Amino acid sequence: MPVFEVLDGGLLTTVQDEGRAGWGHLGVRRAGAADQLAMAAANLLAGAPIDVPVLEMTLVGPRLAVLADVTIGLAGADMEALVLEEDRALAPGRGYRLRAGTTLAFGAADDGARCYLAAGGGLDVKAVLGSASTDPVAHLGEGLDRALTAGDSIAVRDGGASTERCWPQGTASSGAMDSGPAGLAIVEGPHLSRLPTAVREALVEQEWTVSLHADRAGLRLEGDPIDEVAGIDLVSAPMIPGAVQLPPSGQPIVLMPDAPTVGGYPVPAVVAEADRPRAGQLRGGDRLRFRWIELVEARRLARRQAEHLAAVAASFA
Amino acid sequence: MSEFPRVSPFGESALLVELGDGVDLDVNARVHALAHELDTGAAGLEGLGRTVPAYASLLVPFDAAQVDDEVLTRGLLELAAAARPGPEVAGQLVEIPVRYGYDHGPDLDEVARLTGIAPDYVIEQHAAETYHVYMLGFAPGFAYLGPLPETLRVPRRAEPRLRVPAGSVAIAGAQTAVYPHVTPGGWHIIGWSDALLWDATSPEPARLRPGDRVHFVPA
Numbered sequence: 221m222p223v224f225e226v227l228d229g230g231l232l233t234t235v236q237d238e239g240r241a242g243w244g245h246l247g248v249r250r251a252g253a254a255d256q257l258a259m260a261a262a263n264l265l266a267g268a269p270i271d272v273p274v275l276e277m278t279l280v281g282p283r284l285a286v287l288a289d290v291t292i293g294l295a296g297a298d299m300e301a302l303v304l305e306e307d308r309a310l311a312p313g314r315g316y317r318l319r320a321g322t323t324l325a326f327g328a329a330d331d332g333a334r335c336y337l338a339a340g341g342g343l344d345v346k347a348v349l350g351s352a353s354t355d356p357v358a359h360l361g362e363g364l365d366r367a368l369t370a371g372d373s374i375a376v377r378d379g380g381a382s383t384e385r386c387w388p389q390g391t392a393s394s395g396a397m398d399s400g401p402a403g404l405a406i407v408e409g410p411h412l413s414r415l416p417t418a419v420r421e422a423l424v425e426q427e428w429t430v431s432l433h434a435d436r437a438g439l440r441l442e443g444d445p446i447d448e449v450a451g452i453d454l455v456s457a458p459m460i461p462g463a464v465q466l467p468p469s470g471q472p473i474v475l476m477p478d479a480p481t482v483g484g485y486p487v488p489a490v491v492a493e494a495d496r497p498r499a500g501q502l503r504g505g506d507r508l509r510f511r512w513i514e515l516v517e518a519r520r521l522a523r524r525q526a527e528h529l530a531a532v533a534a535s536f537a
Numbered sequence: 538m539s540e541f542p543r544v545s546p547f548g549e550s551a552l553l554v555e556l557g558d559g560v561d562l563d564v565n566a567r568v569h570a571l572a573h574e575l576d577t578g579a580a581g582l583e584g585l586g587r588t589v590p591a592y593a594s595l596l597v598p599f600d601a602a603q604v605d606d607e608v609l610t611r612g613l614l615e616l617a618a619a620a621r622p623g624p625e626v627a628g629q630l631v632e633i634p635v636r637y638g639y640d641h642g643p644d645l646d647e648v649a650r651l652t653g654i655a656p657d658y659v660i661e662q663h664a665a666e667t668y669h670v671y672m673l674g675f676a677p678g679f680a681y682l683g684p685l686p687e688t689l690r691v692p693r694r695a696e697p698r699l700r701v702p703a704g705s706v707a708i709a710g711a712q713t714a715v716y717p718h719v720t721p722g723g724w725h726i727i728g729w730s731d732a733l734l735w736d737a738t739s740p741e742p743a744r745l746r747p748g749d750r751v752h753f754v755p756a
Contacts (some may be wrong), residue, residue: 242587243571245673246746247676247743248677248742359735410545443601455559460547490547493550498741
């Protein structure tokens with residue numbers, strides 16, 4: 221049943237879940253939440269299964285009319301959400317009971333790029349090709365071809381927590397940004413050994429700035445160009461979100477979930493899975509530094525993150 | 538000792554198998570043969586995701602919780618070295634009707650000028666070949682086809698179009714393709730087809746799949 225009506229779509233509000241796996245051979249990109257950790261946290265806070273569809277809200281959030289009582293979860297960047305009729309401020313990292321007849325208004329995020337709204341037992345959105353993630357170029361139908369706009373209604377599956385949950389202190393979801401440049405752990409990419417040795421050091425020795433042209437396809441980074449790659453051209457190879465491409469300009473691009481499935485730029489590095497949520501919170505003007513880690517360490521970090529999530533989930537049960 | 542095949546980690550949950558470093562029909566056919574073995578389970582390897590082929594390489598996703606990456610790497614190296622195209626891998630032959638030239642092929646005259654071949658002969662040569670689907674990418678259902686006859690090879694347009702009509706049949710370099718949807722594009726448009734190339738609701742969403750062969754038929 222419809223639970224929300226969109227009064228204002230905000231800058232870019234889309235339905236996302238874990239993304240579309242298994243269709244890359246037909247040119248279908250992964251899509252899915254850019255910050256998977258915040259998405260999972262929002263679902264757990266709402267009392268929904270961890271992988272059901274949520275709303276991903278970008279930089280400036282939407283305004284939603286609440287049509288029925290519902291439990292929601294919010295995680296990621298703080299958009300200073302407000303229940304207008306009650307003058308109630310909603311911070312991320314918590315679950316909330318909302319009442320029919322109220323208006324939920326999201327503002328602009330000062331830190332972080334994306335906030336996630338989970339509701340009830342999950343957004344009631346039909347999966348296409350195995351996922352309910354929006355993809356404007358895949359011609360999926362079922363409302364997955366575009367961002368939300370005024371007049372759209374959002375249905376929610378039955379379920380959800382009966383109490384208002386709180387994310388445990390000290391295990392902040394990746395929306396919380398420390399001061400200073402963000403750190404992204406990277407592992408060796410498939411082309412590193414074929415690039416000049418200077419590239420390895422050049423990636424980590426400077427602070428990069430995220431370009432204002434960053435989007436769901438990629439974070440373009442700005443800094444001192446890594447000149448050693450000028451003229452290196454590879455035949456198109458498969459690509460994955462998290463890959464760090466080095467085009468002839470010498471300015472790296474961190475691929476995001478909507479990146480095309482193939483590409484011809486060399487890939488010297490890949491963002492460790494545990495740090496991809498952090499990459500999903502970066503916005504134009506943010507600074508970042510890469511640091512090299514071994515695959516073994518990357519797997520350990522990812523495992524620890526998953527165990528943490530499971531422990532919090534268990535504490536809510 | 539050849540540097541290929543090569544198997545490298547691509548993040549924590551995938552390996553990249555490389556069989557070569559250029560656009561080569563034989564190498565590409567071996568990529569499809571390897572993909573077929575892995576995707577059908579014929580190779581007997583568990584915990585793998587659907588592979589993604591490209592010209593000379595294959596992405597092999599795997600469940601890192603289930604699979605030892607070093608064991609998988611060794612297994613893939615052996616399979617890659619032995620991969621040979623066979624009849625069970627051969628894709629389908631797809632005939633695509635095309636209206637060439639005039640309003641449907643706004644760049645046909647330019648291609649004629651660049652190649653020094655009359656427009657009618659450009660069409661004849663384009664339609665005479667049977668093309669191989671090297672891979673899909675760029676957009677869902679967009680198949681990279683080739684090799685284009687040497688006489689028709691021209692560089693991409695200096696200025697890409699912001700909107701290429703869906704169904705446009707185009708060429709650039711040694712490749713040809715049909716655009717399944719409206720997208721930006723920098724290839725030369727020589728014709729248009731009403732063939733349905735992408736339907737997300739179909740059990741087989743893409744009309745053209747890696748390893749298929751394509752023949753263009755003037756309509």
